[in-house]
Amino acid sequence: MATDRFSFSAVIFDLDGVITDTSEFHYLAWKRLADELGIDFGRADNDRLRGVSRVRSLEIIFEIGNREMPEKAEAEKLAAKKNEWYKEYLSGMSPNDLLPGARRVIETVRAAGVKTALGSASKNAPTVLKRLKITDLFDATVDGNDVGKAKPDPEVFLLGAQKLGVDPSLCVVAEDAGAGIEAAIRARMFALGIGTADGVEKAELIVPGLGDLELEELETRFKAWRGGRS
Ligand code: B16
Numbered sequence: 001m002a003t004d005r006f007s008f009s010a011v012i013f014d015l016d017g018v019i020t021d022t023s024e025f026h027y028l029a030w031k032r033l034a035d036e037l038g039i040d041f042g043r044a045d046n047d048r049l050r051g052v053s054r055v056r057s058l059e060i061i062f063e064i065g066n067r068e069m070p071e072k073a074e075a076e077k078l079a080a081k082k083n084e085w086y087k088e089y090l091s092g093m094s095p096n097d098l099l100p101g102a103r104r105v106i107e108t109v110r111a112a113g114v115k116t117a118l119g120s121a122s123k124n125a126p127t128v129l130k131r132l133k134i135t136d137l138f139d140a141t142v143d144g145n146d147v148g149k150a151k152p153d154p155e156v157f158l159l160g161a162q163k164l165g166v167d168p169s170l171c172v173v174a175e176d177a178g179a180g181i182e183a184a185i186r187a188r189m190f191a192l193g194i195g196t197a198d199g200v201e202k203a204e205l206i207v208p209g210l211g212d213l214e215l216e217e218l219e220t221r222f223k224a225w226r227g228g229r230s
């Protein structure tokens, strides 16, 4: 059901790069591991890790180092080590780490009767939401603990829509990663692109950050998109 103000019924938000910037913490933790492994991993490589799963991130780091990926047990050990460092960084997070505009957009759509969900690849998403004190701003949460197939598979967003009880065609997805935009398109949802990562140009509407989003423009673009599909 559309609301009085908006034609969409739900917005599914990605976490890292949309609501907060945990990518810097991911980078610092992966960098520490890469240094230990003797792999030259720099800030410029970090965009490749956006939105992809933990195991896939490790594979990418081994690709960058031109090294063969270790067998499963060793790979899991390395990923777990990185995660412990990552969690140390998360322990310093607070509501000050919300990206500009995130709270305004979530609260405004909710006040208009739109449902909200989180659709993140991160298994640490519940901890991050707690640290940011925004767990209550979501009617449903889907994260790396719930899904078997990582983005660009649409599973994370389709499960979000299902949990909310909203048809995918009435959902907006806010995403900063190319893999996430691809997932939204495959879920047949309206893709709102955040930032400039490779693949974000395929989104229906692109803004630098949620702080730059005009909700009336989103409504106009969503209506046109939906009209063009029927
Ligand atoms: P974890 P998102 C993603 O978050 C990150 O962008 C990506 O760099 C990370 O590898 C992935 O979560 C998994 O995170 O190791 O905490 O399970 O953008 O989907 O919210």
Ligand code: MG
Pocket (backbone or CB within 6 Å): 014, 015, 016, 017, 018, 050, 051, 175, 176, 177, 180
């Ligand atoms: Mg992201």
